[in-house]
Amino acid sequence: MLVGPGVALHESSHALGCVFTRTEIVEFKPINVERKGDQVVLGYVKYMKPKSRFKNAVINLAPVAVSLVLLVLFAFGATFLVPDRPELGTNALDLLSSLINLKSSPALLADWTFPLFEIGGFVYSFLYTFAQLTVINPVFWIIAFLAMTIMFSNAPSDVDIQNASAGLKAIVAFNIIWLIVAYVYPPAGWLLFGLYEALAVLFSLALAFAAVGYGFFILVAAMSRLRSPLQVIPFLGCILTGVGFYLLGPSFQTIVSLTMQTLISIGVFIIIALPMLMTKSLRK
Numbered sequence: 622m623l624v625g626p627g628v629a630l631h632e633s634s635h636a637l638g639c640v641f642t643r644t645e646i647v648e649f650k651p652i653n654v655e656r657k658g659d660q661v662v663l664g665y666v667k668y669m670k671p672k673s674r675f676k677n678a679v680i681n682l683a684p685v686a687v688s689l690v691l692l693v694l695f696a697f698g699a700t701f702l703v704p705d706r707p708e709l710g711t712n713a714l715d716l717l718s719s720l721i722n723l724k725s726s727p728a729l730l731a732d733w734t735f736p737l738f739e740i741g742g743f744v745y746s747f748l749y750t751f752a753q754l755t756v757i758n759p760v761f762w763i764i765a766f767l768a769m770t771i772m773f774s775n776a777p778s779d780v781d782i783q784n785a786s787a788g789l790k791a792i793v794a795f796n797i798i799w800l801i802v803a804y805v806y807p808p809a810g811w812l813l814f815g816l817y818e819a820l821a822v823l824f825s826l827a828l829a830f831a832a833v834g835y836g837f838f839i840l841v842a843a844m845s846r847l848r849s850p851l852q853v854i855p856f857l858g859c860i861l862t863g864v865g866f867y868l869l870g871p872s873f874q875t876i877v878s879l880t881m882q883t884l885i886s887i888g889v890f891i892i893i894a895l896p897m898l899m900t901k902s903l904r905k
Contacts, residue, residue, distance in 0.1 A: 627774025678788020
């Protein structure tokens, strides 16, 4: 139930890569539960392996590309989910513009910390906006769940990396050569206008969603150690804390922001969960 949507997306991405490269699909099961020895297969795509290294790389790395596109859509979708912070989608475009214009400023180009601070500021803005949804908003948990299943299930598998190894080596070699060229002759960086900057923005989005996804995974993993139905108690305490903040009314938000309310609610979850996890009789 936790990884099913991600598995379906992963395998569908491979199938999309086959369609894009005009590779014949033999069998496609985006959702499948099948035991093979000591392994469980949750989904798969069988296709006629192309001779082209490029096509192999596209098919096997398709889940990474699709997940990054979804992250972009999520970021801009959040613009409409948090009415009082509508600038998140604009922030992504501002980050892209800032990184592109970096080339035209020798002072900023010489400062290697500038892009790190720009990316860090964007990630902070994203997480701050996400927290403003608060724990009583179902969208908060839906986004957290989707972030977890996408980040975990759309990473390339060992088989994907092996099949795409030749293409990956070519990509790495190209990037090393381009890095040397751009270092020796900085104006050459304008030839691939916006490419690496766009990848940096996608990396920023992936970083932000990874923080949300891993955070949710830690909560779920911790609760899986408790006996049923005790797992619901920390979640219930977390949500009831959010409800309590909501009942205090808008005037309370001038004292404790929505983001702080979310952090306190998650803190209540941790305060309840830790003693339960340390009590042997409550654990599985």
